Amino acid sequence: MKVAIVSEGPTDEATVRALAEAVLSEPIETVKPAIRRSPGIDKLLELLPLIYKSLYYGWQADGLIVVVDSNASAIHAATTADDCGQGDCRLCLARRALRNAAGAVDQTAGRKPLHWAVGLAVPAIEAWCLCAPDNNVSENTWIQGMEAGQKPYTRRELKRRLYGPQPWPEGHTVHAIQAAMETVTDNVALLLSKFPVGFGALRSDLSQWGA
Ligand SMILES: [Zn+2]
Numbered sequence: 001m002k003v004a005i006v007s008e009g010p011t012d013e014a015t016v017r018a019l020a021e022a023v024l025s026e027p028i029e030t031v032k033p034a035i036r037r038s039p040g041i042d043k044l045l046e047l048l049p050l051i052y053k054s055l056y057y058g059w060q061a062d063g064l065i066v067v068v069d070s071n072a073s074a075i076h077a078a079t080t081a082d083d084c085g086q087g088d089c090r091l092c093l094a095r096r097a098l099r100n101a102a103g104a105v106d107q108t109a110g111r112k113p114l115h116w117a118v119g120l121a122v123p124a125i126e127a128w129c130l131c132a133p134d135n136n137v138s139e140n141t142w143i144q145g146m147e148a149g150q151k152p153y154t155r156r157e158l159k160r161r162l163y164g165p166q167p168w169p170e171g172h173t174v175h176a177i178q179a180a181m182e183t184v185t186d187n188v189a190l191l192l193s194k195f196p197v198g199f200g201a202l203r204s205d206l207s208q209w210g211a
Contacts, residue, residue, distance in 0.1 A: 003028045004055055006044065007067040012125045014177050016067045019128070019199075020117075022185035023206045031061045041068060045093050052101035056114055063115035063209060066094050067202065069124040071155070075143055076120055076197050091120040091201055115209045119202030121195075123151075126158035128199060129180040131191045138194035 005013045033051045055061045074086035102113040145152035
């Protein structure tokens with residue numbers, strides 16, 4: 001299956017790919033969207049409809065996976081509605097962009113809309129990589145800390161835990177991600193229990209792809 005992955009950096013994309021393969025139980029071939037974007041969540045959200053359309057009309061991919069970091073923004077609230085109602089929920093913002101894009105394509109060419117899936121990494125994708133039974137890295141820890149007015153950890157700390165002290169030699173971060181993913185993808189249930197909202201959303205979307 002050909003899949004485009006849009007996230008916040010190349011190491012993030014390696015993580016998302018490993019997780020998607022674990023959930024889909026099949027290898028995926030990643031394709032690069034033709035549209036290049038500058039960094040930043042606002043730009044990413046703005047360009048999602050264009051990325052979707054270029055993949056669709058270019059027959060480039062079967063699916064599109066988007067994973068965004070929450071940083072300090074609102075964490076998606078579980079609801080039966082399409083939108084959780086928090087204006088800065090990045091999961092809902094990305095979903096809305098893709099839903100609108102999928103609804104707007106002209107299907108007269110006989111092509112079905114692309115599969116798509118959205119995940120929210122709380123607060124950043126390094127947290128997923130660090131998922132283990134014996135540490136405090138979880139959505140719950142993050143949400144409780146933010147409610148108490150203090151981040152339980154920063155992204156910089158998560159990176160240090162994952163990659164070790166800087167400087168990181170060439171290829172080090174990719175190897176660290178690969179090693180972490182071997183453990184995490186063996187235990188998707190643990191990842192789901194620690195990140196039920198943001199990873200749960202991604203898994204739920206991906207599980208519809210075969211339907
Ligand atoms: Zn939401």
